[in-house]
Amino acid sequence: xxxxxxxxxxxxxxxxxxxxxxxxxxxxxxxxxxxxxxxxxxxxxxxxxxxxxxxxxxxxxxxxxxxxxxxxxxxxxxxxxxxxxxxxxxxxxxxxxxxxxxxxxxxxxxxxxxxxxxxxxxxxxxxxxxxxxxxxxxxxxxxxxxxxxxxxxxxxxxxxxxxxxxxxxxxxxxxxxxxxxxxxxxxxxxxxxxxxxxxxxxxxxxxxxxxxxxxxxxxxxxxxxxxxxxxxxxxxxxxxxxxxxxxxxxxxxxxxxxxxxxxxxxxxxxxxx
Numbered sequence: 393x394x395x396x397x398x399x400x401x402x403x404x405x406x407x408x409x410x411x412x413x414x415x416x417x418x419x420x421x422x423x424x425x426x427x428x429x430x431x432x433x434x435x436x437x438x439x440x441x442x443x444x445x446x447x448x449x450x451x452x453x454x455x456x457x458x459x460x461x462x463x464x465x466x467x468x469x470x471x472x473x474x475x476x477x478x479x480x481x482x483x484x485x486x487x488x489x490x491x492x493x494x495x496x497x498x499x500x501x502x503x504x505x506x507x508x509x510x511x512x513x514x515x516x517x518x519x520x521x522x523x524x525x526x527x528x529x530x531x532x533x534x535x536x537x538x539x540x541x542x543x544x545x546x547x548x549x550x551x552x553x554x555x556x557x558x559x560x561x562x563x564x565x566x567x568x569x570x571x572x573x574x575x576x577x578x579x580x581x582x583x584x585x586x587x588x589x590x591x592x593x594x595x596x597x598x599x600x601x602x603x604x605x606x607x608x609x610x611x612x613x614x615x616x617x618x619x620x621x622x623x624x625x626x627x628x629x630x631x632x633x634x635x636x637x638x639x640x641x642x643x644x645x646x647x648x649x650x651x652x653x654x655x656x657x658x659x660x661x662x663x664x665x
Contacts (some may be wrong), residue, residue: 419640425633437634442610443619447638450616453527454595457534462588465542472543473550487544490537495600502533503604525607530615533602534595541594545587549580582654589650593643 429437437443472484490498506513506523513524523529553576561571577584599617606613616639623632 423637425629425637429630429634433630434634437631438638442614443635445611446614446616446619446635449527449530449612449614450596450639451642453531453615454534454592456531457538457595458588458592460531460535461539461542461591462584465539465587465591466546466584468539469543469546469550473547487540491540495537495598496604498536499533499601499604502529502536502601506532506605524605525609525613527613529605529607530602530613533605534598537598537601538591538594541590542584542587545583545590546580549583553579578657582657585650585654589647592646596639596643 468487472480472487503510503524505511506516506529508514508517508522508524510524513522516523521528523532557575558571561575566574597617598615599621602615603618606615606618608614608618616635620632620635620639623629623635
């Protein structure tokens with residue numbers, strides 16, 4: 393049997409070696425360090441008021457950022473695919489700016505914009521809305537750094553989506569909302585779910601863009617990644633490892649559930665249900 397990729401054993405070996413060196417080895421070291429903590433001490437660390445507040449804040453703001461990016465990212469991908477307008481290529485290029493921009497620079501820029509005397513913070517403060525140094529600011533920073541995940545996963549699927557089914561539904565009298573809900577969204581749902589899950593996972597571990605706009609007040613605006621960093625600075629390596637391993641476990645479980653949902657939908661579509 394002819395293989396598409398020449399030198400398959402060598403290619404597979406290099407791939408597995410790179411994956412083990414860059415991904416599996418650091419994760420294994422983290423889990424090994426966390427395992428040395430012991431179950432009783434791990435529960436004591438996770439039961440701490442500061443730790444629970446950090447996890448609660450991180451999960452809540454990450455969920456808010458994911459919901460916002462899911463709606464806005466889908467709308468932006470739709471506009472980029474279905475419409476032609478001046479500046480479209482520039483807008484398409486701007487989507488990738490959060491990937492290219494260092495997160496610390498993004499955090500500084502967001503802080504300058506949303507403080508009370510900033511371009512955005514000033515007008516918002518008139519209505520009593522404070523962004524900088526609040527959980528809302530954390531959600532804004534998370535949304536900024538993770539928006540490309542939704543757009544870039546949904547956009548190619550929309551581009552490849554045939555319009556004949558939409559046209560057939562329109563000729564049968566279906567409204568635009570019904571066509572989107574029953575025809576378009578089920579087709580792009582796996583990509584949309586993938587983008588949203590990656591957005592949530594990125595938000596969980598975001599650090600650079602948050603520390604400048606959050607204020608980093610314990611029990612109020614301190615996220616998990618910052619708390620783990622503080623524990624390392626305090627030479628509390630077991631506590632840092634326990635916190636980081638828990639965050640890793642949350643992200644892993646979330647991605648596993650997403651994959652199971654996608655597999656279920658693929659089987660459902662394949663059986664014609």
